[in-house]
Each structure stands twice: as C-alpha cells, then as structure tokens.
Amino acid sequence: MPDVVVIGAGVVGAACAYYAARAGLEVTVVERGSVASGTTGAGEGNVLVSDKEPGPELDLALLSNVLWRELAELGGFEFEAKGGLVVAETGEVQRALTGLARAQAVEHEVVAPEDLPRYEPHLATGLAGGVFYPQDAQVQPMLAAARLLRHGAPELRTGETVTGFLRSGDRVTGVRTDRAEIPAAAVVNAAGTWAGEIAELAGAPLPILPRRGFVLVTEPLPEPLIRHKVYTAAYVTNVASDSAGLESSAVVEGTPSGTVLIGASRERVGFDRTLSIPVLRALARQAVELFPVLADTRLIRAYCGFRPYCPDHLPVIGPDPRAPGLYHACGHEGAGIGLAPATGHLVARLLTGAETGLDLRPFLPDRFAGETS
C-alpha cells in the first residue's frame, strides 16, 4: 500500500510525487490521460517572479524559483535561466512598472528606453522603457514533469480514471478508479483544471474553473532573435483581472529549437477547444507590434489550454478539513509550471508533518467556506 496517491501527472502532481518520494514516502500517481496531457502540455513553461503582486503568491514564486534551479540539476529537460523583460508603452506605465518592481523587492534592473536594444536588439522602437527580472526563467514542462515522475513515482498509472474515494467515516483512505481500489494513507488532488471534479467526488467542492489561453508557434528561426522572455505591462494587468471577456497581451520568447512562442490570451469560455481566429489574430498582431521582425515569420501551429483559476487567483494548497487525508495541490491558474516545485515541496512537508516554513493560510481550501462554486 502506498503512503500517498497523487491524482494527476501534470507538473504539479509530478512535483508532489518527487518531493514526497524524497521525503521517504512511497508514492503512486494516477492519471486519466498521459503525462502532461492537461494544462502542463499546453503552456509556455513560465517560471516567473516578475508578474506577481507582492504577497503570498510572490513568496511562493520566489521559493519555487530557487527549487527549479535545483531540479534543473537533475537534467533531462530544458531549463533556461534567461530572465524576463517587461516593457512599457508609455511613461505612465513605466512609472507603474518601476513602482511594482520596488514593491516586489525582487532582483530587477530598471531599463531606460535607450538601453532596451542592449537587452533585445529587435524590440520595437518608441517604447518608454522596461524592467528586467534576471530570475525569470523558462522550462520545458512536459519533459520536466516526466523527469520528476521518473524520480518520484515508481508506480505511475496512466489511462486510469479516479471515480471516487475510499472512506473510513469522513477520512479519505484511498481512491477508487475505473480499474482498481488503491488504499493509501493520504491522497493529493493535483488534477489541475479538473481538480474541482475530483474535489466534488470527495464531497469537498472547490471553485476551480477553466480560463482558456492560446499559444502561437512560429517556424524555427535560423538565428535566435529574442533573447529573453519579453512581455508588455498589460500582461501583468491581465493576469490579475477578473474579466470574463477576451484579454490578450504579447508574451514572446524563443525556444532552444528555434521556434518562437507567442502568448498570451485569457478567456472564460468553459472547456471549449474551438480554434478562435480573432484570438490568434490579436496575439500575432501584438507580437509583431513588439517585435516588428516577426512580421515576416510564418506561424506553424497554435494550441490552447485551460488554466485552473480560483476566484482570488491563488492556488489551493493544503489539507481539506472536510475530508481528512485529502490534500489539494491545484488551482495555480497560469502559474502552475512556475509554482510546481514549491507546491510539491510544501505538500511533502505537510504529508510528513514537518514545518512548512511558509504561511499556508492564504492557500488553504478553507478560505472558500461559504462560497458557491
């Protein structure tokens, strides 16, 4: 009998499995699809501190940033510590960016407009400046998840769907799947955008909903044109927004294979995978505004995914008092890749009864008490 069953083989589930195994626990991972088949495989691989408002999520991101660098030592996946450049279109926006950077108190460099080409030679002219965050990084999340699972989960059960929980009174004592019953001392819900369904099965609902995003991929460029993760200040506003309508802002970056990834759109349209030409058009236009050189570059594909968001835009990390034995590690919205190691680390500490070293209260599932999901 495993000590822990982790539901979900995305990067968050993989990190939970990895850190739990490192703490000496025996872990089984159950995944209804395949490794990284949900939101992990549909993003850009952001490991960002730059886009976080000061507060609990930034604290989590800073911890995670350090942990990603350690995990990168495992090898087997791309991790690029290339830094992020946030740019401002106007002086007013630049003042806001500079103010945010000061409040965040993370490592940064304020970049004057005339210095922008030193960071990004192909950036559009006429921008009002920017802020460079050396800690921002990019990871190949699918390979990272696979690598963490290899280290952390001797038993990985893919293509197996959790259909219910084993209970002893209120207590969760394992999971029931479409193939077996798996008793375990604890269960971790790392089902990402579908974690609300899992929570529902435990009679402990969580208000996690999908926020759709598209990413465009260009043909591979012979020479890298874009050195850092580059995005406009509007991205920070959009990340924190509560709007249901389409929001998009350019997030542009190169990858080691030569392609350029272009995000990021946000829409609340349920689990609708229909390709949206207006969204793709908006993303392409914004990317070309930022990097005019991309106007001559062809797109070779687009993909979409669903960020798991909570009403307060914070993840859900911690034990569920409604179902003792059940722990949540989900609801990271667009920051799941970046926040995965810290989440896994904290869940492993909780599972072993160790001090977490970070105030978990803002992330606990209890905070939704009284809300309808």
Add this chain to the structure above:
Amino acid sequence: MKHETEFEISFDGGPVPARQGQTIGAVLHAAGIRSWRTTRFGGRPRGLFCGIGVCFDCLVTVNGTPSLRACQTEALPGDEVTSG
C-alpha cells in the same frame, strides 16, 4: 522520348528529374533522396515526415528563398533547390 511535361530541377547543384505538378518533396523522394536537413542539436536526418504541410520538417531553400516546405512547394523548370 522525353515527355514535354518532364523537366529538370537542381538539388545541391546536381540535376534531378521532375514532372509537372510534382512538389519538390515528391521530386526528391522519387529520386531516392530521403533526407536533406539535420536537427540542430542531435544532427538527426530530416526530410518528408507528414508530407501535408504541418510538421515543417522538410524545409528547403528554393531559388534563394529559405525555409520553404518541400511538400507544399511545386517544382518548376530550372528551380535551384538547396538543402539546409
């Protein structure tokens, strides 16, 4: 006797027979040329993979224009195709 819709293109300097309506990918394939590019890290050979314009594995340079999909580009008389 050579049919009038048959012509030649060049591939990396050498002549390759072509027929009207063929893509460059088809011309190369028919001539037994299976790969004309390597991956940037592993140096693995690449040529036609999907054959329908999706994968961008079969890129060639045609008359100086780089990064064209061989499977989507029609061969025309006198085309100078280069690999890489």
